[in-house]
Amino acid sequence: MPRELWKGNEAIAESAVRAGLGAYFGYPITPQTEILEYLSRRMPELGRAFVQAESELGAINMVYGAACTGARVMSSSSSPGVSLMMEGLSYIAGTEIPAVLVNVMRGGPGLGNIAPAQSDYNQAVRGGGHGDYPRIVLAPASVQEAIDLMALSFDLAEKYRMIAMMILDGSVGQMMEPAEMPALQEPHRREFDWATNGAMNRERRILSSIYLDPHDEEKTNLRLLKNWKNVQANEVRYKEYFLDDAKYVIVGFGTAGRVALSAVREARALGIKVGLLRPITVSPFPYEALDQLTGQVEAFLVTEMNMGQMLDDVLLTVRGRVPVEFYGRPGGVVPFHDEILDEIHRLASGPLAVSTDPRDSWLARMYSNLKVTAQ
Amino acid sequence: MTTENLVYERPEAFTEMPTHYCPGCTHGVAHRLVAEVLDEMGIVDKTIGVAPVGCAVFAYNYFATDFVEAPHGRAPAMATGVKRVLPDRVVFTYQGDGDLASIGMGEIVHAAARGENITVIFINNANYGMTGGQMAPTTLPGMKTSSSQSGRDVETQGYPIKVSEMLSTLEGVGYCVRRSLHDPKNIRLAKKAIRAAFETQVRGLGFSMVELLSTCPTNWGITPVNSLKFVEEHMVPAYPLGDYKVSDAVKQIKI
Amino acid sequence: MAAKGWIEVSDTYCKGCELCISACPQNVMELNMAHLTPKGYHPAHTFKDGCTGCAICAVVCPDAAITVYREVTKSVSSMAAPV
Numbered sequence: 284m285p286r287e288l289w290k291g292n293e294a295i296a297e298s299a300v301r302a303g304l305g306a307y308f309g310y311p312i313t314p315q316t317e318i319l320e321y322l323s324r325r326m327p328e329l330g331r332a333f334v335q336a337e338s339e340l341g342a343i344n345m346v347y348g349a350a351c352t353g354a355r356v357m358s359s360s361s362s363p364g365v366s367l368m369m370e371g372l373s374y375i376a377g378t379e380i381p382a383v384l385v386n387v388m389r390g391g392p393g394l395g396n397i398a399p400a401q402s403d404y405n406q407a408v409r410g411g412g413h414g415d416y417p418r419i420v421l422a423p424a425s426v427q428e429a430i431d432l433m434a435l436s437f438d439l440a441e442k443y444r445m446i447a448m449m450i451l452d453g454s455v456g457q458m459m460e461p462a463e464m465p466a467l468q469e470p471h472r473r474e475f476d477w478a479t480n481g482a483m484n485r486e487r488r489i490l491s492s493i494y495l496d497p498h499d500e501e502k503t504n505l506r507l508l509k510n511w512k513n514v515q516a517n518e519v520r521y522k523e524y525f526l527d528d529a530k531y532v533i534v535g536f537g538t539a540g541r542v543a544l545s546a547v548r549e550a551r552a553l554g555i556k557v558g559l560l561r562p563i564t565v566s567p568f569p570y571e572a573l574d575q576l577t578g579q580v581e582a583f584l585v586t587e588m589n590m591g592q593m594l595d596d597v598l599l600t601v602r603g604r605v606p607v608e609f610y611g612r613p614g615g616v617v618p619f620h621d622e623i624l625d626e627i628h629r630l631a632s633g634p635l636a637v638s639t640d641p642r643d644s645w646l647a648r649m650y651s652n653l654k655v656t657a658q
Numbered sequence: 659m660t661t662e663n664l665v666y667e668r669p670e671a672f673t674e675m676p677t678h679y680c681p682g683c684t685h686g687v688a689h690r691l692v693a694e695v696l697d698e699m700g701i702v703d704k705t706i707g708v709a710p711v712g713c714a715v716f717a718y719n720y721f722a723t724d725f726v727e728a729p730h731g732r733a734p735a736m737a738t739g740v741k742r743v744l745p746d747r748v749v750f751t752y753q754g755d756g757d758l759a760s761i762g763m764g765e766i767v768h769a770a771a772r773g774e775n776i777t778v779i780f781i782n783n784a785n786y787g788m789t790g791g792q793m794a795p796t797t798l799p800g801m802k803t804s805s806s807q808s809g810r811d812v813e814t815q816g817y818p819i820k821v822s823e824m825l826s827t828l829e830g831v832g833y834c835v836r837r838s839l840h841d842p843k844n845i846r847l848a849k850k851a852i853r854a855a856f857e858t859q860v861r862g863l864g865f866s867m868v869e870l871l872s873t874c875p876t877n878w879g880i881t882p883v884n885s886l887k888f889v890e891e892h893m894v895p896a897y898p899l900g901d902y903k904v905s906d907a908v909k910q911i912k913i
Numbered sequence: 914m915a916a917k918g919w920i921e922v923s924d925t926y927c928k929g930c931e932l933c934i935s936a937c938p939q940n941v942m943e944l945n946m947a948h949l950t951p952k953g954y955h956p957a958h959t960f961k962d963g964c965t966g967c968a969i970c971a972v973v974c975p976d977a978a979i980t981v982y983r984e985v986t987k988s989v990s991s992m993a994a995p996v
Contacts (some may be wrong), residue, residue: 305743320866334772336735336768337765340735340764340765341735341768342735344729344732344765346735347726347728347732348708348726348733348736348737348739349739349743351726351736351739352743354743378726378727472729478745479725480744481723481747483702483723488724489727491718491726507749535856569883633906638672663982663983664982665918666971668926668978676925676937676976679973679975679976680928681928681929682931683955683975684975686977687973687975703928791993840967841936842973881931883931886932
């Protein structure tokens with residue numbers, strides 16, 4: 284396939300179509316609306332299902348219904364809309380069926396704004412919906428990666444009968460980049476042995492998230508965890524940049540990781556031995572890769588477009604063995620590479636101490652840099 | 659010559675499981691009518707039911723069809739998802755008044771407005787049965803429930819919602835009627851309506867719903883027999899029975 | 914001559930709600946106080962002759978607990994449900 288210029292959101296939509304998407308249900312919200320708009324013409328053109336739902340609640344429950352039939356199905360939204368979808372996600376998780384959701388994140392909480400942010404990391408990775416359930420979360424940093432991860436999302440969701448979410452910030456959704464599309468696949472209609480598609484020549488099936496007996500629910504929870512252990516063992520994905528001799532390592536996902544890479548390259552040109560670990564699966568998180576780096580490096584810097592959410596996963600892995608520093612731009616602000624370069628210089632000029640919460644010093648620097656008065 | 663003939667037996671569309679409904683609750687009658695219609699139309703193996711949250715949450719245990727269990731109020735959305743990818747299957751939701759007329763009002767209105775080819779069996783028993791008889795959107799003015807203990811005060815708790823009347827204004831609706839389960843004649847009419855609703859769906863004639871006035875002896879605090887009288891004397895006047903919308907195409911259906 | 918019919922009430926399903934008793938046009942049904950179902954209900958039964966097999970009891974039964982038979986003198990083509 285030739286490389287073409289694709290807008291992130293439209294690329295996501297088309298790559299889902301190419302991956303055999305059978306049904307899409309969504310609701311308009313900036314900055315993901317192009318996915319809905321694109322599919323509103325593309326899906327009917329191919330004779331596939333498309334519904335603009337009455338709300339995100341409606342959309343996710345349509346996804347739930349379609350997923351029960353074994354169809355490849357997805358929805359997409361942005362932060363406030365994804366909050367509304369948490370009900371359905373919990374039910375989908377409890378029913379152990381595959382579904383894919385794209386969250387093009389924006390600044391929050393509340394209505395927030397429509398600027399790029401990574402503030403839904405915890406909601407995506409830790410659960411967000413009620414109950415005890417794991418889910419796969421992928422975080423692309425470019426249009427091409429979003430295309431590639433879209434197909435992977437469906438494969439992983441079906442392989443593990445689990446929700447696969449793709450979280451990206453509005454800038455990946457809105458930017459245009461050259462990218463290559465995979466070949467078009469017909470909608471998947473695999474004969475899953477759990478799908479409720481009419482009891483023709485077989486025993487009838489029930490799909491439900493109800494386990495009224497607590498012991499049955501406990502067994503279900505344990506089964507979910509066992510399944511998750513398989514995901515953790517087999518599906519961790521990340522990208523390494525300049526790590527071989529790195530004394531300092533930046534950890535960042537999505538756009539924050541991508542901006543950090545520019546800063547890392549500049550720092551390398553200046554002779555600073557800094558590298559980047561960019562998680563692609565933020566759930567399962569690359570704990571093992573990070574753990575191995577901990578024995579090699581002098582300090583970590585976590586960069587995020589939030590107040591430090593993935594930071595907790597890094598702290599959990601590093602466990603005080605080396606200093607972990609944090610640099611975040613929350614609220615819909617995208618960091619410039621020179622800001623991160625400044626942080627690299629700060630790391631390289633040391634000395635650094637292990638602190639219980641790297642947000643403290645970051646917050647002080649933010650107030651000082653932004654000339655904002657602490658209230 | 660004298661021969662023995664079976665006049666009536668339990669529908670094949672039922673599983674063997676006894677229901678969990680309280681004695682005399684007409685949820686069971688509504689279930690039975692749906693099962694009889696599925697049998698008569700021969701569509702058990704191509705039907706997917708969508709159970710609600712409420713007393714009918716375990717409806718999936720009683721029908722011999724595939725079934726999915728929806729979050730509270732979302733059955734029409736789930737049914738939409740199933741039907742859109744499997745348009746040749748028969749999809750029905752079975753919902754109570756808390757589920758459909760309160761938390762799920764958005765989903766039901768828009769499924770109807772889109773003309774989704776699904777069938778909705780709507781049980782109106784004027785209260786939240788499963789959680790112990792709280793006030794529902796359909797609770798009658800002055801009616802005592804566990805959350806309107808002096809009787810529903812319309813000044814502060816609003817007025818009942820007449821769902822069939824509301825939905826009948828929507829273009830996407832092919833068939834929308836209200837029936838009652840309080841006596842044999844009305845039960846027969848209810849079954850005919852359920853049949854017409856499923857026929858509407860299999861012919862692709864749009865959204866179909868049958869609202870059924872039903873009893874809740876336990877939470878109303880009266881006997882099953884007196885509950886039927888309550889429906890006749892108090893619910894039917896407040897929720898008039900009748901055909902609220904039967905589209906021209908549906909009128910042509912000959913069963 | 915009135916048709917002669919009879920019913921079987923399932924112990925598995927009957928919950929003794931009495932809806933059939935009040936609906937029976939022949940007034941030949943009552944709860945069987947001498948018998949308990951496994952769930953602990955007194956089930957309905959016919960306590961005297963007069964059942965015509967009209968199946969109204971089955972029409973109102975919320976638990977599909979009643980099977981209805983009728984003795985006929987000529988073959989009946991339809992075995993459809995009564996409702």
